[in-house]
Amino acid sequence: MKYDIVIGLEVHLQLNTKTKIFCGCSTTFGNSPNSQTCPVCLGFPGVLPVFNKGVLDLSLRSALALGCTVSKFIKFDRKNYFYPDLPKNFQISQYDLPLAKDGLLEIDVEDGSRKRIRIRRVHMEEDAGKLVHEKEASLVDFNRCGTPLLEIVSEPDINSPEEAYRYLTALKEILRYLEVSDCNMEEGSLRCDANISLKPKGSEELGTKAEVKNVNSFKAVRGALSYEVQRQEELLSNSERVVQETRLWDPDKEVTVSMRSKEEAHDYRYFPEPDLVPFVITDKTIQEVRSALPELPQAKRARFIKEIGLSEYDAGVITSEKEMADYFEGCIKLYDKPKVVANWLMGDFTAALKEKGLESISQCEMDPADFIGMLKMIDDGSISGKMAKSILAEAIQEGKAPKDLVSAKGLTQISDKPQLEDLVGKAMEENGEVVEEYRRGKKGAIAYLVGQVMQKTKGKANPKLVNEILRKKLEG
Template sequence: MATTYGSFEAVIGLEVHAQLLTRTKAFCGCATSFGDPPNTHTCPVCLGLPGALPVLNREAVRMAVSAALALGCAVQESSVFARKNYFYPDLPKGFQISQFDRPLALRGQLEIETEAGKTRAGITRVHMEEDAGKNVHGIGGLSVVDLNRAGTPLIEIVGEPDLRSGAEAAEYLKRLREILMFIGVNDGNLEQGSFRCDANVSVRKVGETKLGTRTELKNINSFRFVAEAIDLEIRRQIALIEQGGRVRQQTRGYNAEKKETYLLRDKENESGYRYFPEPDLPPLVVDEAFLADVRGALPEPPVDKRRRFTESLGLTPYAASVLTGHPQIAAFFEEAARLHGDAVKVANFVQGEVLRDTRTTGLSATFPVAPGQVAALLRLVDEGAISGKQAKEVYTEMAGTDRAPGDIVRDKGMAVMSDAAAIEAVAASVIAANEKQAAAYRAGKAALFGYFVGQIMKKTGGSANPAVVNDVLKRLLDGAPATGG
């Protein structure tokens, strides 16, 4: 269901630039590493010096094709690079090598789900291009240019104008980022600019089909700010129209502190870039063998992984969502579940304990323990060697080491108390010390049973076998026959 703003409707299309995780740039051998001293990864090609010729990075093509296929696009057998001409300090050649009328891939789609329900957003195209450099302001009162980033390989993913609210736009970005991370072509880092979004926003009266004049919101670096900026821009355009004004085609920024969009510049049309085919690069031909090889290497999509986790492994939708929040977290969980055998038990423990101490950076993740340690620890609980509470204590001792949980249990003298006679002695002393509660339980307050269980576990330091505790208490409190011991 579309989100409306009074008698108006928003129309939103997103353009996402995603940096491909190659070691070298799109058309030269310079490194793509982030955060190095300015202008240390440059050469005649990425500096745009006369006579320097570009050579296309094959790995960048493979990653771009992977992304296109993962998004359901039709990869074109032949695509053409073009020069996109504009003048800006961080663009040393005076043009950007991109693709225009013959892009790499066409017609994909992305399924998203918000409070308004599920919907499919179309993807117009995926094309390859190079990044520009970076303007750095305020150094000694000057603005300087760092060209380390110039020539870094990107894909631009152009969405259809199918989104109707800031919330839908944010969800679209999350799902898109997730796909690119799971196939290993982008690290999803919004703060460093390796995954960034421009939003084209317009409004029209509900029921109209003609598109209104659009503005472009540039370089917003969080999902929350994307949603905020789009909704504020929608309301700005509606207010402008209702006051008798007209929306101008502009590029605008977003001030998160003031909660407002602001003018950057009037926006050019595509004709203003004076595209023409790049004469130094031949058409990019993707043959069937290359396409089949890339398609065969694609991993399971995250949406399919979540569905498998719920339908085949028995996880809740929430648990499946948490455990597919990062490719390495999903891999950790699956390996621990494979080694242990009970996916639900493993999921609960990973969510409750392991993820608290897990750190993710880009596509990397640092875990406090190994999947095998988790599986071995939970087996000790299954076997009755330790209780669930003791398992948390063992985990704390084990975190950050390669120690086996069984060794920790032995060294600390931890073991579950399963001796019925010993537990009965503790239970009897607890009941004697709580006569009023015992009488109230026998008079019908069944909830007090949990109170007695808690008191016994407290006295035994959590080491008493819960099944034996329940059996003994039933026998002592209400005369139920013993079921084991």
């Protein structure tokens, strides 16, 4: 392609405070329409906003984790525009003095190297309500109205739809680690608008951009941007102009369509919100928030590789969700075989969680001690690895402890030597010709004898011990 792709992303994040940003209403998702409203978030005449300081804490965590410089002076501004989901017809936001700016986010790019995407600004604002369009009328649900939002704007440092996807993935990973938001795009707790333009390869001058809205998954962002690259490239190749406009992604047809042009753009008439008093954040507050930040995914990954000895791949998978990483660390405190733990977690454990429909390991009732207890049963020969797999799946499905399942089902492996010697002796007696075959040199015949012992014990005999005893008796 003879063009460079230039992409900047605006992410809107719903912060998971219990109450809204300027009133005491609940922020719970999915309740019946307008059940979580009051005169303040409904914008009734005469009422006043009061800032929820919990929003500041979550916002500061996010801004500092993204390496931003935090503004000491905090003020809010009004962004004025008319729309029925915005009951005051202005949104309380931050304009010329955002909470924070000049951050960085590192992503892995396709060639395996790492790339830094600069964060331009991070600011706090209130969410709007939601319109539900019916045949004859449009209905408004104000439950979401006043939910705290954090807007995170990147610089146009992203150069492909895939990079945009990775930027979002990395951002979500960090934000989930910080426990500031659910980052659920389907429920709208994370939303993304993308600005994209093309310019001739190597050119300094930026091309005309289009803004793409209405993308509701990371994959849709990548899809919409790929479509835009293709659309804009075609226009430019045919010497046509890209129009500066807002475009909506249509996920069914997989195309973007024009929503409004620059000429129709709003003049938001920003001015300082006179109902809220500006305030100062002290260095002490910033220091406190900074020192309370958890270890972030990149640092954790590096530590898992360097200190624990996981492979790069394993460390990546284990640290992609904070809950999984925490679980892993809980396990290896009790059990000194990190690679074994990692394999189980990435394999059978994750499969069992999926089977039960759990999104995160933290929703699973089995704690690391139970899980490690099971691994130790394998080690001491009480159960076989194969038995353990089915026990784990059942334990997670039923919400039971593995050791309880093992004893309830009498699944404990028979490792009692005299008992096994008896059984082996019987099997040899009953299968004299097989014993002969073995002694004549057909060493593979031992498997048949092991199988006989396993059959007699319904699979509970310790196969390793059975093998040992058999060999000794056959050769002795």
